[in-house]
Amino acid sequence: MSGKLAIVFPGQGCQFVGMSADLCAAYPQALELFQRADEALGFPLSGVCVEGPDEVLNDTANTQPAIYVASMALWALVEPALNGAASSAAFAAGHSLGEFSALTAAGAISFEDGVRLVRRRGEAMRDAGEASPGGMAAIIGLDDDAVRAVVEEASAEGNGDGVWAANYNSPGQVIIAGAQAALERAMVLAKERGAKRALPLQVSVACHTPLMAAAGEQLSAALHAATWSAPWAPVVANAVAEPLAEPQALQAALMRQLTSPVRWVESVQRMAQEGVTTILEIGPKSVLAGLIKRIDPTLTVHAVTDLASLQALDLSAL
Numbered sequence: 001m002s003g004k005l006a007i008v009f010p011g012q013g014c015q016f017v018g019m020s021a022d023l024c025a026a027y028p029q030a031l032e033l034f035q036r037a038d039e040a041l042g043f044p045l046s047g048v049c050v051e052g053p054d055e056v057l058n059d060t061a062n063t064q065p066a067i068y069v070a071s072m073a074l075w076a077l078v079e080p081a082l083n084g085a086a087s088s089a090a091f092a093a094g095h096s097l098g099e100f101s102a103l104t105a106a107g108a109i110s111f112e113d114g115v116r117l118v119r120r121r122g123e124a125m126r127d128a129g130e131a132s133p134g135g136m137a138a139i140i141g142l143d144d145d146a147v148r149a150v151v152e153e154a155s156a157e158g159n160g161d162g163v164w165a166a167n168y169n170s171p172g173q174v175i176i177a178g179a180q181a182a183l184e185r186a187m188v189l190a191k192e193r194g195a196k197r198a199l200p201l202q203v204s205v206a207c208h209t210p211l212m213a214a215a216g217e218q219l220s221a222a223l224h225a226a227t228w229s230a231p232w233a234p235v236v237a238n239a240v241a242e243p244l245a246e247p248q249a250l251q252a253a254l255m256r257q258l259t260s261p262v263r264w265v266e267s268v269q270r271m272a273q274e275g276v277t278t279i280l281e282i283g284p285k286s287v288l289a290g291l292i293k294r295i296d297p298t299l300t301v302h303a304v305t306d307l308a309s310l311q312a313l314d315l316s317a318l
């Protein structure tokens with residue numbers, strides 16, 4: 001590999017009942033991580049991951065730690081297999097929730113602090129969503145400026161309810177979020193302006209918008225309760241699309257991420273500008289690989305999602 005390596009982790013949406021069961025059956029160290037998570041949280045998260053049911057796993061207060069632990073179980077197996085290549089990675093990054101996985105993989109926070117953080121984040125976001133109900137939708141086939149114009153118009157037409165761009169995922173794919181009435185107005189406008197699709201997501205929380213402001217106090221307390229270290233690789237933060245290595249800056253970026261968009265396109269572009277040519281995605285489903293290839297087709301992306309893909313990983317390509 002002539003260029004630099006980056007390691008990335010997906011966020012919500014990649015969960016499914018039964019995830020990590022194959023890893024835990026094959027590798028005691030994966031099972032041990034789930035046991036440590038159960039102990040840190042005080043309830044059997046491992047059972048929720050393996051047995052569900054869906055409605056329990058899909059409660060964001062469970063989804064977030066479940067994806068985090070599943071990602072960390074994979075990372076615990078990938079890192080030693082890389083035989084030193086991991087510590088020479090130029091950057092780590094994660095999409096939304098995945099930023100916490102990136103921070104743990106890069107050594108900024110411990111596994112236990114990370115799982116407690118994402119559990120508290122999920123609880124705080126769920127509470128904020130109950131206080132200020134909303135939803136999310138995917139707008140496919142409009143450029144960023146067109147989507148911004150749509151959400152501004154949809155917000156202006158309402159009675160104080162708003163909708164915002166929440167995730168800039170790839171060229172032509174923007175996730176919007178906000179109050180339900182404003183969201184529906186924006187979806188109609190997007191179709192009128194030429195969007196190929198405007199799809200509501202199965203989410204009852206308007207993530208990455210001002211409607212999540214109420215979650216800030218709980219998340220801030222949890223961030224300050226954790227022990228922080230300088231990561232061994234800079235983490236490219238969603239909220240600013242910049243590599244950060246100072247703990248205070250990383251915490252501030254996580255706080256900002258609650259209420260501002262995930263700038264994934266810019267984050268990938270920044271890593272490429274810094275010389276990254278290969279990206280390794282670690283998580284229970286491959287979500288980011290397709291987005292990354294649409295952002296920059298010159299990047300090589302590998303995904304490790306389960307036992308089979310772990311065993312098939314070509315280490316020489318990294």
